[in-house]
Amino acid sequence: MIALGHHPTFSVLFPFSQSQLHGHCSSRKLLAPRKDQLYKSVSKPRLMMALASNEEGSIRIGERLYLGMDFGTSGARYALIDKQGTIHSEGKREYPVLMNDEKMDWVRSWRAALFSLLEDIPIHLRPLVASISIDGTSATTLIVDSNTGEPLWRPFLYNESCPDALPTVKSVAPANHTVCSGSSTLCKLVSWWNIEGSNKKSALLLHQADWLLWLLHGKLGVSDYNNALKVGYDPASGSYPSWLRSQPYSQLLPSVIAPGTSIGNLKEEIRTQFGFQEDCIVCAGTTDSIAAFPCSTCNTTWKSCHFFGLNSCY
Template sequence: MMFEGEAEAWLGIDLGTQSVRALLVTADGTVLGAGTAPLTNHRDGVRHEQDPGEWWEAVCRASRAAMSQGSSRVRAIGGLAVCGTSGTVLLTDAQGRPLTRGLMYDDGRAVEEAARAGMQTSWALPKALWLLDAYGPGRVTHQPDVITAQLTGEVIPTDSSHALKTGYDAEREAWPSQLAYLGEVLPEVVRPGTRLGEVCRTAAEATGIPAGTPVIAGMTDGCAAQIASGALRSGAWNSVLGTTLVLKGASASPVRDDAGVVYNHRAPDGSWLPGGASSVGAGALPVGPDPSDMDIRAAEYEPSGALTYPLASPGERFPFLAPEATAFTLGTPTSEADRWAAVLQGVAFTERLCLDYLHHLGAPMDGPLTFTGGAARSAYWNQLRADILGRPARVPEQIEPALGMAVLAAYGTGTGGGALPDVADHMVRIRTVLEPRASHTARFTEPYARLVDELETRGWLPTPLATHTRTRLNQDTIDS
């Protein structure tokens, strides 16, 4: 491909649940090209799989679209990086060719393996053990590794971010001794931001990405969204709200959590990105109504006449671990709009509880909060969340994990301008800054306290966290 423009750009590729997204981004955050291609999900009860061959086909389509849009304005492609869904795993042969379908992050079949490993079923290691038992020998491979192998034409290491939920010890930067019995089944691991290789000629023809383009080790989609938010300095946090809710922050040291609810990714520069994933989110909203219209109508119900704990799927992972948890509603919504409002508010209450838990653990919390994810497109929900949380929040122009991978590619190739937070500062554009409205925050104090009480009564929320939350809530009330 010939380039005629003057800008250097980086390509970020996001392997999502519903689609693959590619963004071509310059050093100042200008998006020169974007492409997307849908993915098919195979669901049956607790089973959730995708076809790895479809991942590659979608990457080719999305990349070609992005490259086609941006080619006239690009002088060179500095590099690319790929993110995938955290905990999605499959088996491949010695040449990197898939032997199984990919078991997605929420595939729930590895219950026995999870119990043996002392992990949640959503983590990759239990699913990898299930695959090895069901299909026999194979190489444990994470979702993006399939794509980077295709791009480079060779089997390459995985990144420590995706390997974390396969049991990788991010502090020692090694596989733990208790997994030694798996031997060569486990891949070699490098830090995110490491150069893996270059786009080979065959991949270039399929994707439209120039041969020789550096391929940089990526991170999970949650970490990619965090990079895209610019929340990379200690004390900053990013709240990713889509089907479910993920909070990730930045810290100079790991945030310790004996309950295993919060886990710590290793940042490319060696610092830490602690966070957790809740099962509440937009996936709990009713299907069918127009979201924009419902947001307008929901504004009349602050607070809602009903209190909802809006799990998108059974079981909770953050801010507490309760596999038996189920969604519930206290009271009866008076209308469809009231029911919609109850879900929006319930998600925000849980988000506040997540932040209270992080405070309880002693995590640094003094930096900015950013909203990303598909739900951040809702201006009403963004303001509601800021009101319920009682703290300011930023919303970037681009809320795509693919942007985070473009930033990481610029950092990894050493051409983006220094440290990762500095590169992100140049490439991430903040669209809106939301200020909480004190009178609105006060409206939600009582229903938030009721939700905390109910979660504790049901035995899901540990009493020490409930007590800490009430203490903070009382302090906030006194201060206001």
């Protein structure tokens, strides 16, 4: 079971400028940054919500807790729950405004928010955490070095469109496939592939949640089948389809496992730094909307489920 228990998504788009866009990709409905944000650098994200945690001793002896983190459009949050779904601690952070050449450095900002959330977890609860998982915005894509995990290109955000790649994708994918949209992960991969010339052999595609989880477990190249849908993965067959595997850029595709599957133990240096137990595991993540849906009360056909920034109807 995935270690996610409370997943409100974020609706307010974090503003950034059109000058950040590269190649032929574009971003939709994004606000221009205010002048006071352009050169602002924040070393530590500001805590946005008071932590609500049980007093030490109120948890039964031997009870374990489960940590879920949600990375949305404007910030990140965490919830620490037990097997009954009781929240023992929760909090959230805005993404710090970290600039690089007058552009928002999303990678540094996400990394800072992740470790700030870990610091926000009450010290007496950290040894009780049995597993950790993360959800991220769907189709937020990173191209990283397959040896170091460091990004080779700035991230493609979830709402960016790459119309230059769409004809190529439509020429190989079945009609009306999920990837046949300019904002799909596959279009972002193809757009990068057509621009980049030197780093293709050492490149790897990861989604936002994949990369953040890698910072915790250290095993590169692992994704989940919810995040991988928009790059063309077929969860019904449990594999990438043949039309995708035959493309030269398929070498960048990550391996895919079920959301919530254990990937490995938390890295030793992180356990030592924050005080987690040696047996704490890191599990495959999912997308923000999928994580939010199980936490709703939707349990009948055609009941509408509304979240900030999205609307899912079942």
